Amino acid sequence: MTLSFSPADSDSPGTVRTQANSNVAAGWPGLIETYRSYLPVSESTPVVTLQEGNTPLIPVPSIAEIVGKGVRVFVKYDGLNPTGSFKDRGMTMAISKAKEEGARAVICASTGNTSASAAAYARRGGMRAFVLIPDGYVALGKLAQALLYGAEVLAIKGNFDRALEIVREMAERYPVTLVNSVNPYRLEGQKTGAFEVVDVLGNAPDWLCIPVGNAGNISAYWMGFCQYHQAGKCDRLPRMMGFQAAGAAPLVNGAPVTHPETIATAIRIGNPASWDKATAAAQASQGGFKAVTDDEILDAYRLLASREGIFCEPASAASVAGLLQVKDQVPAGATVVCVLTGNGLKDPDTAIKHSDSQFTQGIEPDPAEIAKIIGF
Numbered sequence: 149m150t151l152s153f154s155p156a157d158s159d160s161p162g163t164v165r166t167q168a169n170s171n172v173a174a175g176w177p178g179l180i181e182t183y184r185s186y187l188p189v190s191e192s193t194p195v196v197t198l199q200e201g202n203t204p205l206i207p208v209p210s211i212a213e214i215v216g217k218g219v220r221v222f223v224k225y226d227g228l229n230p231t232g233s234f235k236d237r238g239m240t241m242a243i244s245k246a247k248e249e250g251a252r253a254v255i256c257a258s259t260g261n262t263s264a265s266a267a268a269y270a271r272r273g274g275m276r277a278f279v280l281i282p283d284g285y286v287a288l289g290k291l292a293q294a295l296l297y298g299a300e301v302l303a304i305k306g307n308f309d310r311a312l313e314i315v316r317e318m319a320e321r322y323p324v325t326l327v328n329s330v331n332p333y334r335l336e337g338q339k340t341g342a343f344e345v346v347d348v349l350g351n352a353p354d355w356l357c358i359p360v361g362n363a364g365n366i367s368a369y370w371m372g373f374c375q376y377h378q379a380g381k382c383d384r385l386p387r388m389m390g391f392q393a394a395g396a397a398p399l400v401n402g403a404p405v406t407h408p409e410t411i412a413t414a415i416r417i418g419n420p421a422s423w424d425k426a427t428a429a430a431q432a433s434q435g436g437f438k439a440v441t442d443d444e445i446l447d448a449y450r451l452l453a454s455r456e457g458i459f460c461e462p463a464s465a466a467s468v469a470g471l472l473q474v475k476d477q478v479p480a481g482a483t484v485v486c487v488l489t490g491n492g493l494k495d496p497d498t499a500i501k502h503s504d505s506q507f508t509q510g511i512e513p514d515p516a517e518i519a520k521i522i523g524f
């Protein structure tokens with residue numbers, strides 16, 4: 149079937165103007181339509197959507213077994229969003245509002261996921277996308293996404309923190325909208341992750357474990373839980389536990405890290421933009437921040453894939469690594485949700501390099517030979 153768009157319709161294909169718009173597909177309509185009453189949008193907001201959200205909350209019994217004490221553990225697998233990360237939740241809002249305000253171009257700094265998401269939504273909304281990335285530190289799949297979506301990608305000789313300083317300055321001086329999580333609409337969109345968790349569980353979890361890089365997502369989840377609590381959708385609030393990579397753990401150390409280093413490139417950030425909001429969330433919820441080593445991250449990454457069939461990106465596994473590190477502090481019978489922020493397919497190099505599985509090459513195409521190797 150070929151979809152055609154009327155020339156009279158000046159909006160781009162992914163744009164929804166009203167609920168009656170013929171571009172709205174059947175089924176899940178995306179986050180803005182689903183949570184419209186909780187979001188700063190109006191009927192005149194041109195909704196740019198890829199039908200993001202509605203990601204699964206998956207029980208992970210092998211992780212629960214390690215934690216023990218009858219604790220229930222779920223992962224919120226946000227790697228199943230349209231561009232493979234939680235950023236899409238924020239980007240549908242940021243790009244829709246940018247379009248409403250007449251923006252023609254957006255800009256972001258990125259360790260990879262934001263660039264892919266910004267590029268996809270900006271192009272769908274008919275805008276140019278400029279992305280600044282730290283040269284050599286963005287996973288292959290993320291770079292491939294940004295390029296194919298049609299972003300203009302600039303790799304700088306510097307880390308993410310420097311790139312963010314530059315794009316902040318550029319957005320002040322030039323006609324381009326900043327779509328990193330310092331844009332308040334990003335957090336508004338991302339808070340819907342908390343709504344979905346509550347909608348599925350029927351209440352907030354006791355603990356929410358989440359990777360922390362630029363610190364926008366922990367802040368957004370806390371906003372979401374608080375807003376739903378106020379609306380009477382849940383009768384408790386979770387303890388917010390943020391996990392950073394040990395080589396990039398400014399919130400754990402209490403000071404910025406000048407040269408952050410970790411295998412989890414998505415959270416290779418030394419000076420988080422949402423520092424104050426994240427700290428407030430951890431304090432208000434009696435949670436906190438902990439560091440996990442790259443080895444702990446890789447162990448959790450392999451465990452999720454090989455025992456649960458869930459392939460997340462390395463940074464995402466920080467939430468599970470963190471839970472396993474502090475498991476003795478989890479109360480018996482508690483419900484814990486670990487957020488998996490991105491899809492493992494984004495970083496094939498790390499997966500191949502750190503897999504424990506046997507990979508034998510150059511085998512003769514002969515059943516007897518193959519049976520011998522397998523050990524039948």
Ligand SMILES: N[C@@H](CCOP(=O)(O)O)C(=O)O
Nearest residue numbers: 258259260261262328329362
């Ligand atoms: N990990 C992020 C860093 C930027 O975070 P943002 O939420 O402020 O856009 C990325 O994917 O680039």
